[in-house]
Amino acid sequence: MSEEQNGKLEDQSWPELKLPDLLFTDTVQQIHASIENEWDSLRQSACQTAAGRALWNHVVHDPLAELFAGETYLRSLYGKIKKDRLTNAREVSGVILAVRTMWFDSKIEAALNSFYGGAAQVVLLGAGMDARAYRLSCLKETDVFEVDFPEVLQMKTTILQAATESTNDCQHAKMTAKSLNRVEADIRDNDWLQKLQISGFVPEKNTVWVLEGILYYLSHSHAMEVLKIIAANCTLTHTVLLADFMNKPSTTLSSSIFHFYSDWPDHLLPSLGFSDVSLSQIGDPDAHFGLLHDPLNLFNKLRSLPRSLQTHPDDGTPCCRLYLVQASGSPNQAIP
Structure with a gap:
């Protein structure tokens, strides 16, 4: 298009x-x-x-x-x-979520293509109601793992069963991934990686880790532990991390819900062991998909300002940013 x-x-x-x-x-x-x-x-x-x-x-x-x-x-x-x-709003509700979803979709496909053949895995941490295993054709040769709370995955399975049993909706519930494993685990606990491996995850196999809309719900210590566990895989195999990060002002949007932030995730991730990190902001060339034309849209206004600013110089409002980050590493590139 x-x-x-x-x-x-x-x-x-x-x-x-x-x-x-x-x-x-x-x-x-x-x-x-x-x-x-x-x-x-x-x-x-x-x-x-x-x-x-x-x-x-x-x-x-x-x-x-x-x-x-x-x-x-x-x-x-x-x-x-x-x-x-x-009201001709500069930003229609849900557009940022649509952009974020499309960014992750495109980066998952690009990451899988970067592996140059061979078996691959995609791990969706905090998968929620994600349906990528049912809609992305790029996963046809890929083993997918969804990790989330037991009740979330169980509800999801029940809804899918209802769709499968419906003559009108059964086609929607047809899986496109090579395989799908649902892993009932809380990534704030210290046993989620073990549960993932019991479900068939192979640490030595090329892996794309997807953390969409999850990190900022975690405490700082839990988020850092998850990132360190993923970074450790760079010493075993070609590893790609796709994640979105809030900056500090963004957490004020709901201080009771959002906790973890990073103003400089492109500095944080190399310190953990990723050798290649790229960062985009909503509205950047790879993160707008023709949906954010208005130059006065909040995210387009912020892109022109230094990332170090915490408040907007024009009106003093918090500079709430959402960073879309891709990081990777492999055994021959990983930082010691």
């Missing part, structure tokens, strides 16, 4: 909200009622992310996202999008 064509995506008439019949079956409604009543904000964020992918499906193309999101989160976000478009 050309830049000109891609740039028109945001301007097209937004489709009316039409929810799939499967969302209204007893099984799926009961699941989402439990999610809304019993899950904490961290776990519920998995469904909110799915809602963003569902309502930006014209660019993300995730046929399972509606089922994973549930009616409540879909209607809530749709209402925000409708309001944003009526």
